[in-house]
Amino acid sequence: MFRFGGETIGPLSYKEVIWRIKGDRDHKGFVIQRSLYADTPAMCPKCRTELEEYKKILGSYKWKCIDCGFEKINKNNFYFEAGRAGKIARRDAENAWKLFKMQERDNY
Ligand SMILES: [Zn+2]
Structure with a gap:
């Protein structure tokens, strides 16, 4: 699954x-949970520059910041990890929505 668009x-x-989570909102301004996905490339945790990805000889990947020099070796590439980051974002949105609904109920 590869998505574009959304805010x-x-x-x-x-x-x-850092992953930019994007998605759509409904007419009331609430985030539509199932629309959420993580955009690529990921960003540097220190300076927020978009990271570059290089394939390593032994099958892993190196993520590198062209500005501050941050580096990280990762087993999977951006595309794979963005898929997982999207799953986490959708789970978090689901949990936040449940909490919101519970608080709403408590107010009555
Ligand atoms: Zn950086």
């Missing part, structure tokens, strides 16, 4: 880097 909803820290 940036917020940052998510996952695998020691």
